[in-house]
């Protein structure tokens with residue numbers, strides 16, 4: 001049995017369905033009477049919501065990549081100490097939409113910033129809070145983009161305006177990083193029907209829930 005709660009993260013390119021699967025997971029856990037804390041990056045705290053607006057604002061097109069990297073790290077550091085760590089210490093299940101792997105995938109593989117620099121910054125920002133499990137929703141960026149266009153009314157934000165090859169690199173980044181940590185990352189085929197994706201998630205999640213008090 002574990003001393004503390006569980007920390008589960010959902011990752012993937014935009015439109016991969018990670019938020020949809022996160023919501024299904026939260027409902028599934030709440031049905032089991034678990035205390036669930038649902039959060040996201042960027043913007044999981046009041047301060048973080050301000051950082052999120054800076055990061056996604058289309059008026060900030062010329063943002064320097066290092067500035068962008070540090071804003072994500074700043075958001076994460078506050079988020080971990082304010083929300084994630086206290087919840088895990090209480091024994092709750094924390095479900096987070098994106099975390100440190102997003103920074104490696106987007107700012108590292110996507111933007112081309114040095115991976116070592118990002119790993120060091122992530123190391124500081126997470127204060128030792130490593131997810132127990134990260135679900136990576138994997139899919140072709142062209143299909144993901146079509147999905148978003150079909151369902152979304154509002155204009156794309158600053159990052160969503162990136163070209164397809166950027167998202168190809170981000171996807172490659174996720175898959176490369178997942179291969180290096182197979183015990184902590186589960187890659188799911190996000191192109192399937194939502195119910196089928198969730199069935200696979202449940203199969204991986206259930207043994208982990210047995211380790212909770």
Ligand code: Z5A
Pocket residue numbers: 012013014015016017018019020021041042072097098099100101102103104106107147148151152159160161190191192193194197
């Ligand atoms: N970012 C970064 O660069 N570095 C970092 O360190 C961090 C983040 C933490 C904000 O993320 C941006 O920040 C993001 C990465 C960057 N930007 N980009 N580009 P966000 O998580 O807030 O936003 P998002 O990635 O754009 O997520 P999203 O809009 O919530 O999309 P999603 O979670 O991947 O998908 P979804 O909302 O679940 O589904 C999208 C649509 O598809 C929706 O209408 C669903 O009904 C539909 N859907 C979902 N699943 C399916 C299936 N299986 N079949 C068919 N249709 C489906």
